[in-house]
Amino acid sequence: MSSNDSSFSKEQQNLLKAFKKQITHPHSSKIAAQPELKKAQLTATNEEPNDADLFKNALQGVKAFDNSNIAKVVNSHAHKKPDAKTLAKRAAAEGLRDIDHAELSDTQAMLNPVASQASLSYRIATLQHKVFEDLKAGNLRWYEAVDLHGCTVEDARSAVLQIIQMAKDENQNVIKIVHGKGPEAVLKTYVNSWLRQHRDVLAFVSAPEKQGGTGAVLVLLKRAEKNPKFNP
Incomplete structure (x- = not known):
């Protein structure tokens, strides 16, 4: 086909x-x-x-930055609190003025004990209300702090006087004192009494909870008028 x-x-x-x-x-x-x-x-x-x-x-060709010459930022509150017994020994060696010791009588402490959880508060009549409220709120930066745990009453007294003197020498006017709040609140009672008598104390209050609560006080001091470092 x-x-x-x-x-x-x-x-x-x-x-x-x-x-x-x-x-x-x-x-x-x-x-x-x-x-x-x-x-x-x-x-x-x-x-x-x-x-x-x-x-x-x-990133090709990029070199790492040399940070060896960068200064570290130091937090003034990061340093350790001075040891109370060391301060007491320093006070004994330097010889704090007798008038300071004479001012801090223990009679008031014996007559007016404070409770372990009590909130301490004191101010002179002429202190501005706003300044006192800032102190209560923890808004005023404290210069130095001392921990009185483990101290005898006499060591604690010397340590309190010494840290106040240190603040005056540096023309600082806020310090922190950690007294603790044991069952009998012995040191807390004495600190409450001593600070009320000291001529350079303008006010003191129990610290805010985050700064120690009722186991510590923030203290406002007079400025050192005759301090050579003081510049009005």
Whole structure:
């Protein structure tokens, strides 16, 4: 049978040949698809870099900063409280004025004991109300603090006098005294009495809770008028 006598059209014959070729060579379609696959891989390779790659590229050639000559910032409240017994020994060695010792009578302490959890408060009549409220709130920065735990009454007395003198020498007017709040509150009672008698004390209050609460007092002192470091 000749091609002219075939009942199939030329288009149908071409389709038939293509079908036979696909059956005879099943991998030919995959081979034809390979250029498309390579194109897709090339496109993936040429994608824009991510943020990590960009950051690494930006840091190339950058040197670490030399911070060896940067001064450290020191918090004035970070230093340890002076040891009360050391202050007492220093007071004995330097010889605090007798008039200071004479002012601090123990009679008032014996007659007016305070409770362990009592909140202490004292101010002279002429002190400004705002200053006193700032002291109560802990807004006034204290110069130095002393911890009286473990002290005898006499050591505690000397330590209190010594730290007041230290503040006066540095023309500072706020100190902190940690007296504790044991069951009998002995040192707390004596500190309450001594500070009320001291001529340089303008006011004192139990510290805010975060600064010791009823186990410590913040003390406001007079400025040292004749201190050579004092500049009115």
